[in-house]
Amino acid sequence: GTDAVATNSGMAAIDTITTVLARAGDNVVASAEMYGGTSSYLAQTASRRGVELRTVDTTDPAAYAEAVDDRTAYVHVETLANPSLATPPLSAVAEVAHDNAAPLVVDNTFATPALCRPIEHGADVTWSSTTKWLHGAGTTVGGVLVDGGTFPWDHPEADYAEFDGDNPAFGFDFVDRFGERAFAEAARHRGVRPLGNAQSPFDAWQTLQGVTTLPVRMERHCRNTRVLAEHLRDHPQVAWVRYPGFEDHPTHAAAAEYLDSHDGDGFGSVVVFGLEGGYDAGVRFCESVETISFLANIGDTRSLVVHPASTTHAQLDEAAQRAAGVTPDLLRFSVGLEDPTDLIADVDRAIDRATGPTDETQPATAGGGS
Ligand SMILES: Cc1ncc(COP(=O)(O)O)c(C=O)c1O
Known part of the structure; x- marks a missing residue:
């Protein structure tokens, strides 16, 4: 990816991604086989902000195609679903998302970058709970999101308020200013810094010790x-x-x-x-x-x-x-x-x-x- 942002939990990473990409009236199309915390976040928390969760058969690209529309904020899958351990057809799902001007967001917690690099298979944003294998010792809660630098946020068919010209909260255009790192910077400026979702320096340092092995x-x-x-x-x-x-x-x-x-x-x-x-x-x-x-x-x-x-x-x-x-x-x-x-x-x-x-x-x- 082009940039990564550490968050104070895995759930803070998906909340940041959703905060940046989705507004009331949008939907998230997600594989049905997913971590219970993510489905409950989307169905019970994001829904309170007017974002609809549409779950589809994890393995069927046609099901994603049927559920996606012009209000789809992002398509979501896990590389190895918790707990069914299902792997979706990543490239085909990416194609469906991109045909509909939506990014593919992938939770790579179970595979880790040591086994799978979803951006090489069409993902635009990946996220992980670092609480698990990335840290490895089970002592530190954390998350990370990675910007693939691949999604054209200013594409005429893509409709993302945070990237639509000058951002009202900051007075500049994220795409103009940061180019391929626009999503990560929007996550940092809009989802992490103002909401306190940043990972503490000590937790980040500890997690980096784990990543080396x-x-x-x-x-x-x-x-x-x-x-x-x-x-x-x-x-x-x-x-x-x-x-x-x-x-x-x-x-x-x-x-x-x-x-x-x-x-x-x-x-x-x-x-x-x-x-x-x-x-x-x-x-x-x-x-x-x-x-x-x-x-x-x-x-x-x-x-x-x-x-x-x-x-x-x-x-x-x-x-x-x-x-x-x-x-x-x-x-x-x-x-x-x-x-x-x-x-x-x-x-x-x-x-x-x-x-x-x-x-x-x-x-x-x-x-x-x-
Ligand atoms: C696949 C998956 N994604 C995300 C999370 C959430 O991560 P965290 O506990 O760091 O918020 C978990 C937690 O179990 C998980 O299993």
Whole structure:
């Protein structure tokens, strides 16, 4: 990209992007498979400012084309959706957006730039929660948005108030003054600085320490994840496993096309699965792990697992959970950098406890929102 702006959380990045691009009466066309916090932000917060969320089938370019119109502020997808791990057909979605004079905005949190650089596939703006893999230690909340420098904001068919001649808040034209960095500067001037969404210098410094080791960490994360996914697939008490590196994952082909292969293992560091014992076994699994932490974060150097139905999504009824891609048995496993032998031993022990004869189970306690 041409410029990047650090924000004080991932959600502050998408809020900044929306503040700059959307006004009342506009809509955002987004892949249905997306992080719950983003869908709730668009459906419950941006909507209060008159911005409509239109969700479409993540994998179907025709669905995006049908939903987009001349009031579409931007089209939004995730490179690896949380938690379904779906990869959209990025180039085809970019083409649909551009044919309608709208930019493609991509959340690259799960893939990270070590596995995917969406701007090379047609994205105009990318954003990430740096709270996850970019930082890597799970100690610092943050976000970043990157301006691809690709979108013609002053194009006659594009209708963006912030870029339409002299900006009333600043008295100059962002495109004239900043050229290919116009979006990042508008984000900085209009979305970050006046609203307090900037990342603190200490948090930015800490995050930069993490970024220096990102490619090395991602290689090991990805290798470990394939080992764990294969182990889970072979385990008799595991009902199903979803991992983009498996050919039976619905968007395996798109993941193979858009993610860097890392010798065939470059499919991210999250695997989701369900145990034969369903919901109850999922709860017990989280309470039984020892090396792995029962925690709602992702992208930490340490392995983390969460049972969304009883924790992060517990406020939703089952139908709403299913619509968000969360089945009652689903376990989300963010695979860390530990020795995979230790992880396999912990997984096997926890599965035995979760699916064996039960004593009293304690209520699940992990909270949070990742
Ligand atoms: C895919 C994705 N995007 C964005 C976010 C939001 O990031 P943050 O928690 O830094 O606000 C998350 C958080 O879990 C996420 O999983």
